[in-house]
Amino acid sequence: MTQTPTIEDLRAEVDLINRELLTLISRRAEVVEKIGRAKTAEGRPQHYDPAREERQLRELEQLNPGPFPAATIKAIFKEIFRASLALEESNDKKALLVSRQVKAEDTVLDIDGVRIGGQERPVVIAGPCSIESPEQMEQTAAFLSARGVRILRGGAYKPRTSPYGFQGMGVDGLILGQRVARDHGMLFVTEVMDTRDVDVVAEHADILQIGARNMHNFALLREVGRARRPVLLKRGFAATVEEWLYAAEYVLSEGNDEVILCERGIRTFEKWTRNTLDLSAVALAKQMTHLPVIVDVTHAAGRRDLLVPLAKAALAVGADGIHVEVHPSPATALSDNEQQLDFAGYDAFLAGVGAALNVPAGG
Ligand SMILES: C=C(O[C@@H]1C=C(C(=O)O)C=C[C@H]1O)C(=O)O
The missing domain is CATH 3.20.20.70 (Aldolase class I)
Known part of the structure; x- marks a missing residue:
């Protein structure tokens, strides 16, 4: 006879899924960084590509198996896109000459x-x-x-x-x-x-x-x-x-x-x-x-x-x-x-x- 899993059991399962999500999300970020570098190499003036984001959202909406409603899935992925874009742009940013990243010690x-x-x-x-x-x-x-x-x-x-x-x-x-x-x-x-x-x-x-x-x-x-x-x-x-x-x-x-x-x-x-x-x-x-x-x-x-x-x-x-x-x-x-x-x-x-x-x- 199978027993109903306890809350603790279910939480352990959630913990495992979290780890998988973390691995996937980090892998995704690495790929995004490569895309970002390729854009920079091509001399594209901006990283943000709303049409590409829109296509992904539409596909995800169609594939969505539930139970989350489409709007929730979209909001979650929109947040992932936003974070990815920030990562791409931060890689592109040159440290300023006035900053302590470029010169740590005080200028006298x-x-x-x-x-x-x-x-x-x-x-x-x-x-x-x-x-x-x-x-x-x-x-x-x-x-x-x-x-x-x-x-x-x-x-x-x-x-x-x-x-x-x-x-x-x-x-x-x-x-x-x-x-x-x-x-x-x-x-x-x-x-x-x-x-x-x-x-x-x-x-x-x-x-x-x-x-x-x-x-x-x-x-x-x-x-x-x-x-x-x-x-x-x-x-x-x-x-x-x-x-x-x-x-x-x-x-x-x-x-x-x-x-x-x-x-x-x-x-x-x-x-x-x-x-x-x-x-x-x-x-x-x-x-x-x-x-x-x-x-x-x-x-x-x-x-x-x-x-x-x-x-x-x-x-x-x-x-x-x-x-x-x-x-x-x-x-x-x-x-x-x-x-x-x-x-x-x-x-x-x-x-x-x-x-x-x-x-x-x-x-
Ligand atoms: C990674 C890209 O750059 C940005 C980030 C996206 C994403 O995280 O999927 C999508 C479009 C761009 O706004 C890309 O253009 O593919």
Whole structure:
């Protein structure tokens, strides 16, 4: 007399079937991978083939012995196709030059002795939003260099929301920024906005900045990739981390691997800050790439009273430096009046952030 199998017996049978399914599904995946490689070899632009999937689903529907309804069988196989396609596409994906798969160890930039990234002390990049006059630049550089700041910023070409706003001093600003930085033993970083200006900016600046609004300007990214100067790449205010890293990839793909990523806040529904500082993007960029990552607290906040906590938070998640705007007289500045720090404000900022940013003078 045959006994009714117990639940345990039936489960043992299911376990065996699972193993068979696993073997079959893995064998199927291996065949799919071969198809994927053949497609790549043939130069087919896409792996997805909906007509082929449709034919399989129709055949499976006809062969379906039950008890699963056709829709269930289709859903299960559609999931297998989706996973197979992902496998094919992942095999095709080239590891990015910015990624840690290609270079595991941190990139440490050494720009005339100023080291950025890795285990180095966080750097401070500071200076006015716009270069306005010799006096303004001279006072700012003297003040900042006395506090150990080695990188002076200042915009000569200003991307303004209104075409009628102050557009910057142009080449005169570049010459002025370079001279003042040299006089105080500092590096000069300034934004380049146009492919036609890359050569002249590279002639005067030690670091070329790509602004948030130009992060998607691929022609400009390629051009600075050929410029043989370190690049400070700001994240676009609506760019995903992936888009930001691809922008950096444009620069590296031209042979320039001296890129500093800069998170400067993204646009959200929040109104009480100018942007929203995306700290997870900083942590993520540090994890996924080997490049130094700095944080522009000024643009992230758009207000002075949040700079200390944001800078502390940025350093806590691994930022390699802080970017902050400093102006001798923010009230009379030609741009960004609301957010630049005056000298007393910078000293208070430095004291507030504490030891991490207290670089010894000249150090
Ligand atoms: C394996 C292929 O590539 C993809 C995956 C399919 C699958 O898993 O069966 C079917 C079509 C394509 O979307 C193929 O084209 O045959």
